[in-house]
Amino acid sequence: MMGTFGKKLGAGWRRFEDGWFGAVDARVYALLRIAFAIVALLNLIDLWPHRAMFFSDAGMIDGAAMMAEENGQLRFSVFNDLDSPGAVTWVFVIAALAMVCLGLGIWSRVMIILVFVWQLSYTYRAFPVIHGWDILLRIQAFILLFSPLGPSLMALLKRGAGGAIRRSESLVPRYGLILIQIQLAVVYWQTLWLKEVDGSWRNGEFISYFMLSVYSRFPSIAWARWEMASALLTYGTLIIELALPLLLWNRRTRWLGFAAGFALHFGILVTSKIWLFSLVVLVPYLAFLDGKDLDRLAARFRGKAKSASSELL
Structure with a gap:
């Protein structure tokens, strides 16, 4: 009996170890790192015109006010x-x-350490104007801080025999990708939980309210009359947010998850002024890829490139 229990325990541990520390293609981490760096830079550029107002003593909040807010215990x-x-x-x-x-x-x-210090510093200093995506970037930076970071961009793009993007020779543990995946699931499901008690989400009117608000790129009074469209989009958003993590975790439905997620966030990107939110949330999607996915994408890209070259000739 003890022998059977020991075997089950050992098998369970091996599944746990493989799930968290099994080998994955280092290129996935590289793509995640690159996407994170690009979005973090876009966020910094968005803050640049307001740097003196939000981050210096000559601006909206001076050091004394910060000290009072934190009861004399300033955060780092x-x-x-x-x-x-x-x-x-x-x-x-x-x-x-x-x-x-x-x-x-x-x-x-070294660079991810500096970027994490930046994320920590600006979110603590300018807390009155911090948005949800700033905190998501800080969490992503923290996870990348102790995760594999993959090969450099030059190594990633270096072409091998036949013009294929060279596959990284080293395999790395998957724990960082798992943590990023969990972060994305928490974002969607916690958001869904918070929306459940909101009357405008429950009655299907949220999209109408949003499209009439200052956050809409194209505010129109017509949305006050489009009850059916608002209800379909409101409830459709809730269904997508509920299903997305499950779709992405299942290999058979992963590309459906990608399509649904990109459609959702492209819609937010086009219709709202909170475009950075969509970009930040899309970064973790790369954590659901693996080496085989990258090989297929590279092969498809090479095929299209050859076809375009043939047409030009």
Whole structure:
């Protein structure tokens, strides 16, 4: 009996170990790193015009106000000491350079440390204007901090025999990808839970309210009369958010999950002013890919490139 229990325990441990630490293609981490660096840089660029207002003592909130807000216990932020407009500008420049280097794969481990310090610093310093996507970027940076980061961009694009993108020779543990996947599931399901108690989501009127708000790119009073369209889009959003993590975790339905997720966030991107939210949420989708997916995408890309070359000739 003990022998049977020991075998089951050993088998369970092996499944756990393979699930969290099994080998995956390092290129997946590289794509995730590059996508994160690009979106983090876009977020920094969005903050750039407001750097003195939000991050310096000459702006909206000075150090004394921050100290009072935190009851004398300031959280870690480089802006606690580098609080002049000039110093803040230099922090932005250094953070931007770190993101560029991170995307290229130059000293990736050092760069992700710098980027995480940036994410931690600006979200603590400018908390009155922080959005949900800023916190998501901070969590993604924290996970990447101790995850494999994959080959550099040059190594990723280096072409081997037949013009194929070279497959990384090294395999790395999957735990970082699993954590990113869990983060995405938590985002969708926690959001769904919070929406469940909101009357406008329950009665199907949320999309109408949103399209009439200041967050809409194309506000129109017509949405007050489009009850059916609002209900379909509102309830459709809830269904997609409920199903997306399950679709992405199942290999057979993964591409359906990608299609549904991209359609949802492309719609948000086009119709709302919170475009950064969609970009930040789409970054974790790359964590659901594997080496075989990348090989298929590369083969399809090469096929289209050859077809285009033949037509030109």
